[in-house]
Amino acid sequence: MSQDIQQDHNRFLKALDGWRRSHNCGRLRAEDNGAEVCLMGWAQHRRDHGGLIFVDLRDRYGLTQVVFSPEAAPEAHAEAHILRSEYVLAVKGRVRPRPEGMTNPAMNTGEIEVLVHEWKLLGTSKTPPFPIEDRTEAGENLRLQWRYLDLRRPRMAKNLELRHTTARAVRNYLDEQGFLEIETPFLTRSTPEGARDFLVPSRLNPGDFYALPQSPQIFKQLLMVAGLDRYFQIARCFRDEDLRADRQPEFTQIDLEMSFVDEERVMELAEGLVARIWEDVLGIKLAPPFARMSYDEAMSRWGVDKPDTRFGMELVDVTAAVRSSAFNLFAKAELVKAMKVEGGESLSRKDIDDYTEFVKIYGAQGLAWIKIRENEWQSPIAKFLSEGERAAIAQALDLRVGDLVFFQAGAADMVNAALGNLRVHLAEKLGLIPEGQFNFLWVTDFPLFEYDAEEQRYVACHHPFTSPRAQDAELLRTTPERAKARAYDLVLNGSEIGGGSIRNHTAEGQRAMFSALGFDAEEAESRFGFLIQALEQGAPPHGGIAFGLDRLTMLLAGAQSIRDVIAFPKTQKASCLMTQAPAGVSAKQLRELGLRLRETEKKA
């Protein structure tokens, strides 16, 4: 629509002048018949019959049909011809039942309509860049550019409401459990371990930088030393790493910490919290305790540390069965694993080629397969397998005619990643994942360290404040790779939704950890001296857990992307299409901060 029409229609704008909403647009029912009401909202659809004009009035609660009739209110009717999509209006009128056979069962308010006797135009609108409806999905770049219009769509508004309900359940539950909600700083110091920090230059201290917190980890531990006992925070966290469908540079954690507890107490509390969320948000009663599995078992059976246990297709280690095979690729491999697809014989050559491409993402060279036919094993590799090897494989996988087996051989990390991810990919393709099921799983006994080949040292799997199991404390000095952590992740349907640990609460334990990470005493002192000091001042045993609120909400809402449960998310390049952030700053601002850009990077 042209600008001219909107400007012309602006002549009709009126002030509220004391008008007050009596109901929202999702509320009126047949029993409200005869009520005098005042509704306000946006014009969703206008159906102008020349005589009667119907308008679906929308707010975040729903739609109500309002009727302008030339007989009932000639003046109101005459002016209603100007109404356009997304105009904002207030109507006063009487609720009446719709005529026989004219009810709309698809609408909550479909049994009634509001016969308007007076109305006001509160706001005009240009024609929206995309329709404000659930059933039409605009491109994501448009939605992000016009985010406030996208959020007008019922599905998006619903997601934000669900997020609110989740946060409310968290606050209520933790309050009842004696937790204090305490804020920790956004402007803090950069810590070398972990993700890349977002840095904030300090004007008052030229050359120095704050870092935005990757998590409130150290502060919440200091709160335990302070004796605050039970802390929680719905905390914004920042990590300057690349984005994914479930990863944003700023995200929200439900972060909590408890004193005088071991793993069991933290997990029990977390189960209660999750159960409360599911009850308040979905009305579903969960039955804790949740299943548990060690990290080693998860990797062995599922190839990933966050298994989706809603379906089978477990991985089977057949390394021993093919150890002396004529097939060199198998015989020489560090690890050979197999995965059976029941009835997979029907997969086409094209399907298998696609899956081969899929596993290459994880560094696989190819994907070996065997179709179990009535009288033969159809496969490019069958000729390499002896009778004994076939028998061993058939038994390990309980093979039947009609099955298909995929194999992956090579370095253990690659084999697990390739088959573990192929398993999920296949299950999605083949429709093997049951709907409406919530499989919670604790994964425990993580390794404390993993070796970083690039840095040539051990790095913490969880974070450097995690405590080793008591029986593994000695291993930190001798064989750190064998030490297990007192850490636990909560996995839901193959997504990690939370993770935590029991921390090192003695300075000695924490020093041993830093030493295993390759920091010398001086380095540990300069980077984490304040924490070590605190641990020397009467620190209680403590531990905690943090849940990703965004990911949790995404799963509760059944959303495909974390962006659908965040009001104003960033794109994959971490920019905001609405505000155009990030953007250049003025020379004056840079001068004040004592910063200078390279010529090629200047924008302003």
Add this chain to the structure above:
RNA sequence: GGAGCAGUAGUUAAGUCGGUUAUAACGCCGGCCUGUCACGCCGGAGGCCGAGGGUUCGAGUCCCUUCUGCUCCGCCA
């Protein structure tokens, strides 16, 4: 840092082997219409085919570069 997919009217998409004036639906504008509800009917406007370069008699279509969005690998204690 790397791989893949996508970008055509306001929107969503089609566009064959490189060939006339680039289609459709919805939306928008005008007209008609008193029971519609994704109202209906008639008419109309609307295009830098993401951008730049190249090949060609001729490019939405082929090639190169680049930008943007999405998915993934690396990364994310």
